[in-house]
Structures are given as structure tokens and as C-alpha cells.
Amino acid sequence: MSPAGLHLVTDGRLRLDRLLIVVDAAVRAGAAVVQVRGKEASARELTETVVAVSQVVDDRAAVLVNDRLDVALAARHGGARVDGVHLGQDDLDPVVARHLLGRDALIGWTAHRDAHLRALASLPEGTVDYLGVGLVRPTTSKADGPPVLGVGGFGSFALSTELPCIAIGGVRVTDVPDLAAVGAAGVAVVTAVADAPDPGAAAGGFVDALGALR
Numbered sequence: 001m002s003p004a005g006l007h008l009v010t011d012g013r014l015r016l017d018r019l020l021i022v023v024d025a026a027v028r029a030g031a032a033v034v035q036v037r038g039k040e041a042s043a044r045e046l047t048e049t050v051v052a053v054s055q056v057v058d059d060r061a062a063v064l065v066n067d068r069l070d071v072a073l074a075a076r077h078g079g080a081r082v083d084g085v086h087l088g089q090d091d092l093d094p095v096v097a098r099h100l101l102g103r104d105a106l107i108g109w110t111a112h113r114d115a116h117l118r119a120l121a122s123l124p125e126g127t128v129d130y131l132g133v134g135l136v137r138p139t140t141s142k143a144d145g146p147p148v149l150g151v152g153g154f155g156s157f158a159l160s161t162e163l164p165c166i167a168i169g170g171v172r173v174t175d176v177p178d179l180a181a182v183g184a185a186g187v188a189v190v191t192a193v194a195d196a197p198d199p200g201a202a203a204g205g206f207v208d209a210l211g212a213l214r
């Protein structure tokens with residue numbers, strides 16, 4: 001399963017009915033990955049959201065769970081197709097996630113410092129499939145986010161790893177050509193799609209911009 005393309009990261013502020021409309025529009029437009037993120041949700045609420053997202057997505061995109069390996073496993077146990085997880089540096093060990101989710105799962109890890117690359121190098125080969133690297137620009141979607149790298153900082157980081165790097169943090173559709181030119185395999189967005197007047201059109205803009213550069 002390839003991590004390349006547009007990742008829609010869901011906006012935990014949205015009600016479930018609106019969230020599913022945004023997910024459906026983004027996937028219809030060609031988003032490759034939907035990452036379900038709900039920082040305030042209980043494990044049970046987040047599992048219900050993952051199951052509902054998985055039903056809407058069907059086989060049109062990969063479904064990942066942000067942070068919560070337990071939720072990914074619970075949703076799978078309930079019969080939902082969950083393809084993997086996106087883990088941060090403070091989340092469960094990706095080695096444990098790989099062990100529990102299996103060889104075919106898609107596992108992403110957040111990285112934006114040299115120390116993260118050293119930690120990556122200490123993992124068994126094949127543990128992590130891609131890196132989420134940001135911030136590209138300031139964002140209102142993550143409290144206490146990491147420092148802004150800008151496109152140049154993202155590019156330097158991407159050069160120092162062989163794993164595909166997904167750019168995140170305030171990414172706009174007009175950033176895509178520059179990000180792709182410095183090595184982005186894809187981009188992950190919350191606001192640029194969820195807050196757009198027409199989320200499907202916004203997602204389609206990203207998909208077209210990424211596709212035009214392949």
C-alpha cells in the first residue's frame with residue numbers, strides 16, 4: 001500500500017455527519033489516505049468514528065488511525081477495514097504497531113528532527129512505511145505544534161531519509177509544486193479541505209496538483 005498522494009486528516013471539531021460528508025467528498029476526489037484524528041474523543045467514540053469512516057471510504061482509500069493503536073485494533077475487531085496507524089514520537093512504539101497490525105499495514109511516523117532520524121535508524125527494516133514531516137507553515141489545527149520548517153526545511157529533511165515523506169502543517173494547494181520539487185511524496189491536510197466551501201473541489205485541487213507532477 002503506497003502512502004503517496006493526498007492524506008485527509010479528519011478534523012476532530014466536526015460532528016460525525018459533517019465529517020463523513022467531508023471524507024466522502026475527499027475520497028471521491030481521489031484522496032489516497034484518510035487519517036482519523038480525534039484528540040478529544042474517548043476510545044469508544046473514536047472507534048465508532050473509525051468504523052463509520054471505514055464504511056464510507058470502503059476500498060477507495062486507505063484508512064489510518066492517528067495515535068491510537070488500541071482503537072485501530074478495536075475497529076478491526078468489529079469488522080472494519082483499518083489499514084494502519086499514524087504514530088507520533090510519544091505514541092506507542094511503531095515496532096509494537098507493526099507486530100499487532102501485520103506486515104501489510106500502513107504505518108506512518110512523525111519526524112522533524114535529527115533525533116527522530118536516529119530513532120528511525122534503530123528500528124527494524126520495514127517497521128515504518130512513511131514519515132509525516134512538518135510544519136510547512138503555521139497551523140491552527142495542532143496545539144503546540146513543532147517549529148515551522150518551511151518548504152526548504154522540509155526538503156532538507158526529506159533528503160536525509162529514503163522513506164517517503166508526507167508534508168504537513170498549513171499546507172496550501174499552491175505549495176504542492178514546491179513541496180514535490182523538494183521530494184514530498186504527498187501532503188496531509190486538515191483545514192485546506194475541511195474548511196473549504198467545497199471540500200471535494202479543494203481535495204481535487206490537491207490531487208490534480210500532485211498528479212500533475214508525477
Ligand SMILES: Cc1ncc(COP(=O)(O)OP(=O)(O)O)c(N)n1
Binds near residue numbers: 067089091166
Ligand atoms: C501525516 C502526518 N504527519 C504528522 C502528523 C502528526 O502526528 P503527531 O506528531 O502524532 O501529532 P498529532 O497528530 O497526534 O497531534 C500526523 N498526524 N499526520
Ligand SMILES: Cc1nc(C(=O)O)sc1CCOP(=O)(O)O
Binds near residue numbers: 189
Ligand atoms: C495534525 C498535525 N500534525 C502536524 C505536525 O507537523 O506534526 S501539523 C498538523 C495539523 C495540520 O492541519 P492543517 O492542514 O490544518 O494545518
Ligand SMILES: [Mg+2]
Binds near residue numbers: 066067087089091
Ligand atoms: Mg500523535
